[in-house]
Amino acid sequence: MTDELRFQTDPESADDSWAAFAAATSGRGPLEYFHSAMDFVDGNNGRGRQAIDLGCRGGADTRALLSRGWRVFAMDAEPGARRLLTAGLPPDSLHRLDIAIGAFHEVELPGADLVYAQFSLPFAGEYFERAVVNALKAVVPGGAFVGQLLGINDGWITEEGAAAVDQRWIEQSFADFASVEIDEREHDAPYGPERETRHFHFFHIQARR
């Protein structure tokens, strides 16, 4: 992620909160993970298929999905997501967008051809396992999950109380999927308003049910 997921606002106006994260990322384009997901599901022509953007916050990926013709169920715990998601959206896109504000482990998700969870589920903290179960059960037969889960060395584990997993945990959790690709990455990269170097350790996961 990381370098690309950095804050892009005036450092004076940003802080460590998710609100600052959302403001900083709402105007960005899709990152490499999103393009990877589109390749995985032949997603550049959504053809009205249903996607879920889990932890949508700034709305960049929801907008990218809508512009490719997907229907999108966008959800986040932060109420401010609603305003960020709908600002400036054309009527045709609004028509294909549903928004839910709530917690990953509690929100009732529709069946989806793509569940997209970009650096979001680990922040469910103590509800992490329930959050993952909720996310995976939303994937319809033939559908896909693409997202990132954190490894034990990631700085967010101690800084934010985020949940860590390992390769074995992922393989077990995706046991009823037809295929799962796990790409483990670990590196330092600048992040945040101060562009401080932080340590990233995560698994980029692409799975098909």
Ligand SMILES: C[S@@+](CC[C@H](N)C(=O)[O-])C[C@H]1O[C@@H](n2cnc3c(N)ncnc32)[C@H](O)[C@@H]1O
């Ligand atoms: C690191 S941000 C990633 C946002 C976006 N997916 C991206 O990649 O730019 C994590 C997001 O998850 C949301 N979040 C954290 N814990 C949550 C929870 N338990 N339930 C729902 N959303 C949560 C935050 O509000 C935030 O928008």
